[in-house]
Structures are given as structure tokens and as C-alpha cells.
Amino acid sequence: MRKHVLYVISILMIASMILAACAPAPAETAAPTEAAAPTDAPKATEAPKATEAPVATEAPVATEEPMAECTDAIGCVTLAAGDPVHIAYLMVVSGANETLGIDSRNGVEIAIEDAGGEILGHPIKFDGEDGGCGAEGGQSAGTKLAADPTIIGVVGTSCSSEARVAVPLLSQAGFVIVSASNTAPDLTEAGNVNNHPGYLRTAHNDVVQGAVAAEYAYNELGVTRAATIHDGSLYADKLQQVFAENFVALGGTITAQEAVDPAQTDMSAVLASIAAVPPELIYLPIFMPAGALIIRQTKQTPGLEETALMGADGLFSPDLVEGAGDDVEGFKVSSPLTTGEAYDAFVAKYNAKFGTEAPISIFHAHAYDAFNIIKAAIEATAVEGADGSLVIGRQALRDALYATANFPGLTGNLTCTPTGDCADPNIAVYEYHAGEYPPTVIWPTE
């Protein structure tokens, strides 16, 4: 018995030694200095451009050589000649919503390729963490990234629920964070506890998307009675609220505002409750798989067989066509529409690089732009030393990002507001047909 215990302990010892040897060195050295940061981060309620957040974010390399001096309020990143510029991602790259994050990551990879793989003569290092499209994943991924002082900027997060917990950690660490697909309004609302300095986004704000959806439903479809379903996520809840407010303002009636659990499979209770006062349209800005299950079960609920269904960009996914089968026919989603020659060239590159027929989700162009505004801001603020070194002031970088104006991106001309909304939103309504992806644009008509 004792022999066995010894045996197991020694195996564990060897395994831990191997693990320790393989761990990336910067993470280890960073751990002690950064340990305190995550705990006070969630309380951070500063104004968006506050110049505090005094977290130790010193250079990863010793600074013996004569280099430009750092006078930045929240620290600098100093790169010796040849050191990589480290940009990380925090996206959902596994699980049910992985296409959303992988698609955005693909967009960034193409942007890096287009940049020739370097910024100001320094190679770009691009890696990151999976946020799992939820608060838990966002917390652990955010903690990991915040502990790495070599990171300059983060492209992410994929989902607003991740952003709520990860952004305070990353903001506290002094990074700039640019999301390609967070659309929840509170993230860039001045004075909101979820709005943090250094956070910007190239995705549209749902204040815009919800309004477009309501306008389409009332004016174009001509429905006057609608019900909404959300799944308790930050994104879905806010979006259905914005939709309901706009729909009522236009003169419509909201018959029910229901919610389901994201992992729920039997939707009969919620659908029966909606069918008690039958609406003409059900707006369900949720995710997979609940979206597909609701679409299928609505067709089987007495009184709702002919009700129109509409979702939002969370259900713009090949998985929906797969999951909802024939019942997807006629399902509508609101989603950004990106057009233009530059975009077509981008899509061609994307398909060639990743072997796809069409991009697998919708925020690839936003991610491409997100990376490029970070890159432009680095180029505008970094101080180059004579020896090829580079000093990037973290606050200066943030200021430069917020000052982005008329930046020609794939998704339009980007101008950032003081709270971090950079998008030039162009929302369209798409319609699904059974077995076909992507869905076709049906509105605006020209």
C-alpha cells in the first residue's frame, strides 16, 4: 500500500516538474506582481477615460540600454529590437458558439497577414484564450491574459457575457480591448458599471440593432402584436428590451416577454404561455441550440403554427440550418451587412486561407477592423528608439484609439465615441431557406 502511494506521488512530482518546465516563462515572473489585480478589478467604476488603474505593467525585458523614457500614466510596454508586439484574443473558440469566435479570429489572422506580419518592424505575436461565451470562461480567460504584461491589446470578447467579467480585469491590467462582436448597450454606456477605460468595439451597439428589428417588424412586415423570448444572457435580454421599447414606440403591442434557459430543450411551457395571447411575431434574439429548438417547437404549438419568427445576429450561424432542419424556412434574422470591393477581396482571401465556401459567421470583418485600429493606434503613438526598440505608452494608446476618426475599415468609416463605440452600423434583415447557408438579404431591398 505504502509503495503504491510513493509511486503515485513520484509520478505526480515528475509530471508537475515537466509541466513547470514547459510553462511560458513570462507568465511565471508576472504572477506575483499581478496577483492583486483581479480581486479589485470588478469594483472598478471609473469614468471611461480615467487615468488611474495604476497596475504594475513594466516591460518584460530589463532596460539597461538607452531607450525612450516612459512618461505614461499607466505604464509602458518596452520592446527591444526584434521583440514581438503581443496582441491576444479572448474569444469563444470551442463549444456551441465556436463559429462566432473562430470566425473573428480568422479575420484577425488575415489582418495580420495583410500587415505583413509586423508592426513598425516588430513581428506580431498573436495568441489567446477561449472565453466560452459565458461569464465563467470570461473570468478565467481574462485572469490569465491580465497576468501577462507583454500583452498590448486584446481583440475580444466574443460575447457580451464574457465582456462583463473579463473587461474589468483586462482594463485594470492596462490593455486596450477592442471587441468585434459585443453588442450589449451597457458596455459602452457612459457611467455604467460595465463600461471600462480602454474598452472599445467595432461591432454595432444593440440600441441600433433592436431599433432596426422593430422598424422592420412594424413597418415592413406590418405586424402590430409581438412577443419576445430571451435566454437570460446580457445580450439577449438587452436586445429584446430595446426591440420591445422601439416596437411599442412605433405603435405596436408586446404580448409577452418570456425567457428560457440556454440549455433547455423542452420549450412547450414558454410557447404555451405565449400562445395564450397569440402574437403575430416572436422575436428571439438568442443563441444555439435554444434557437433551433424554439423554431421547431413553435411549428407544433397550437395557435403559433403560422406566427412569424425573427432572431438576431446570435442565430446567424450554419448550426441553425443544421439544427432547425426544414422548419428554418422563412426564419428572419437581423445582422450587420458588409459590402464593398475591399470586403469581397477579404472574403476571397478568407475562403482561400481557411478552405471555406463562405465565412462561417458574421464578425470577421469587424475583427479585421478591430485589429487594424489597434495597429494604427500603435503606429501613431509608439516611440521608436535608435536601436530599433519600441516604447508604447498604454494610456497614450488608449487615447489614440478613442480618437480614431474616419478610419477606412471593411465595415465602413469607423469613428470612435468617447465611450468606445466605433462601428459604422449597417444592419440588414436576412431570411433563411431550408438547407441553405448563408441566408439571403431581404431588407433593405436595394
Place this chain on the structure above:
Amino acid sequence: MRRNWRQRITITDLVVWGIGIAIGAVVVIGTIATLRSGKYAPSTWLDLAIKGLALGGVYALIAMGYTLVYGVLRMINFAHSEVFMSGPFTAVFFANYLARTGFLDQQPALSMLMILLLSMAVSMSIALLLERVAYRPLRTAPRLVPLITAIGASFFLQYTFRGLYGSGFQAYPIPEVLKGSIQIGAIRVFYTQIAAILGAVAMMIILYSIVQRTKMGKAMRTISEDKEVAAMMGIDVDRTIAFTFALGGLSAGAAGILYSLLFPVVNFYMGFIPGLKAFTAAVLGGIGNVAGAFLGAIIIGLLESVGPNLFLDGLGIPTPSQLKDGIAFTILVFILIFRPTGLLGERVAQAKA
């Protein structure tokens, strides 16, 4: 005598009873309020009840796996939800192939049977493999060890299947003959629901007769009484335990196909919630008891389907259906507090004694 009774009551008992009475009051008041508001037509309740019955039948088949294994090994096989997932998640590719070639609609009975058999075969193999690799070497270990192994095996299987088939969602094709519904009076019943209920009842009868009437079933029941004595009587314990797992796997595989008829979207994570519900059902009925598992599953299925609208809607609770899972787990907690042996548990214990 009376003083004795008083002494035995503690503060904890009072609090627990208080909570129990409060929940009972919520249920009664909510039900009355909902029914008086007249928001739902009577046919809606019947529709929901039929759905609940169909769902309960599926839970019953999954619960069989928990309850049979508990009966012989006195352990909870938490990886059973993955045994349940493996069958339909594998068979969906075969089913889609049949749908593409048109065979599914030409020979619906034959192809459904083939899909069912494939799913049952896969689930059975996974269950046998699980028993051989993860549980048999630990049979003499303390009880906590196989429990933790089961959780580990559950994750292992989930992510193995994710690696094999991807993390996306697959839609189950439904043959033309099963689409549509019939109207019986005010109730509308879907053919898929009829198929699920009939399938579940047939499977239950088969399982029940195997356990009660065959020699192997007798061996299983003997082992559940006393493993050592059974071995001394010349019963091959290893083989009988493997047979129990196989039986649980078969019923889980069948349950998977019936579940996919009701909710035709499968992915690697589909087993988790139904597994928990079925486990609740097994505990509710009295774990280790075949008839109890069936009863418990039907109750859970019905309450879950009718409950949110009936109990909670009338109280003005917004979005009651989000609390659907809460109903099942509240039942679990209260069963564990007030009647740990389950609904039919005690009768069996007495019969054994």
C-alpha cells in the same frame, strides 16, 4: 410518550417543515390563481400533459440505467448521461444517410428499427466498456472512488464524442409518416409523441420482464441482496454486473432515439440535463427499484411540463419557464429530506428484510 415526541423535534426539523409548507402553499395558491385567471384553455393543459407523459417515458428509460446499476453495485453511475448521448449522436449520421437516400421515407418502420438498433448497440458497448475499464478495477475501493471516477468518465466520454463528431448540432430526420398529428377530442397528439410513449412503455415491459422473469434477472436481484453470498451460490458476479450495464445501455440507447423524436437536435452535450432529470426520477421513485423509476419519471415529466405555467404563472412570476429545471431539483431536495428512500423505496426494503 408525548415528551419523547417533543424532544425529537429540533429547530432544523421545524425550518425544513416550514419551507416544505411554504412551497406547498406556493403550489396551491399559484394553481388556483392560474386556473381562475383563465389565461390558458383546457386543451393547453392537455397538450402539455401529453408532452409531459412522452418526456416522462424517455426519462423512465434513462432512469433504468441509474436504478439497475445502483441495485447491483450501490453506486451512482454518473457517466450514464453520456451512455445516453453516445447512441443517438452516433446514429444521427446513419439516419441522415438514410434520409438522403430516401430509404427513410420508403421504409420508415425498417429504417427506424435499424436506427434504434444501432443506437442501442452503441450505447450498450459504451456502457460495457465503461464498466470494464472504469468501474470493475475499483469494485472493492471505497464508495467515493467510483463516484469520482464516474464523473471523470462522464467528461472523458463527452469530449471524446466531441472530438469524434464535432461540437456542432445535428438535426435528426423524422420520417414523413411520423410528421403531423391527430385530433382526439380537444387534444392534439403528435405522432412522434405517440411513438415515444409507446416505445417507452414497450421497452419498460421488456426490461421489467427481464429483471423479474429471466435467470439473469434473478441473478441480478440476488447480487443486489448480497454480493458475497451470491458469489458463493455460484452466480458469476462479473458477468451479471456486465449484463446489468448492458441492459442499462440498451435502454439508454432506445431512450436516446425516442428523445430525438421529441427534440430532434443532438450534440455532444445533450445527455447532461436529461441525465440529471432521470437521476432525480430514479431517486424520487426509490433508487434501485424498477417500478419506482418508472413512476418517478412520469411524475417528473408531467410536473416539469405542466408545472411552470400552472404553479408559477398565476403568482405573476415573470418568465416561469426558466424555472422549469428548478421544479425538478426542488422535488429532488425534498425527496431527500422527507423520504430518502423514495416513493416505492421502503416497500422494497421491507420486503427484503
